[in-house]
Amino acid sequence: MSHSHTHHVHPTTSSAITDHHGTNMTPPEQGHGDHMMMMQMTFYFGCKNVELLFAGLVINTPGEMVGACIGVFLLAAFYEGLKIGREVLLRRNQVNVRYNSMPVPGADGTVLMETHKTVGQRMLSLAHFLQTFLHIIQVVVSYFLMLVFMTYNGYLCIAVAAGAGFGYFLFSWKKAVVVDITEHCH
Structure with missing residues (x-):
């Protein structure tokens, strides 16, 4: 009498499974081709089999890791520049400046007039469509950077942090904080 052995491998189980007769069985490799990609859950420094954002983008050599780190560094710097650039564009395109007196x-029963400034932009304008498009790009880039960091590869994590710091240093000095001295609620 023949026994049919069917085994299901759960991704969190070990690579060797024991059947109901106590025999060690090694499951067939799963994943892409003949290798299995496991997601790293702790920080590590390595240059072999590092999958970066897409299934076909696998880092296997130190040179590839250096290239990936440079790309991630530039992407993080671009993200910081994009944030500041959007603020500059918003300030340039603000319209409908109104001064409302109330x-x-x-204190002595007299009536004083207080002036408030209202600033906005039109919803159906080229400036708002551009801001919307740039916002979409900013969100996508921010998620890419988050996913790169979630590889837990120390080199890539350092590249994200260093690129963000460099981008902030490069672009944030243009960020002006305007304080309206007539504004009473700070």
């Missing part, structure tokens, strides 16, 4: 009772 009567406010004074």
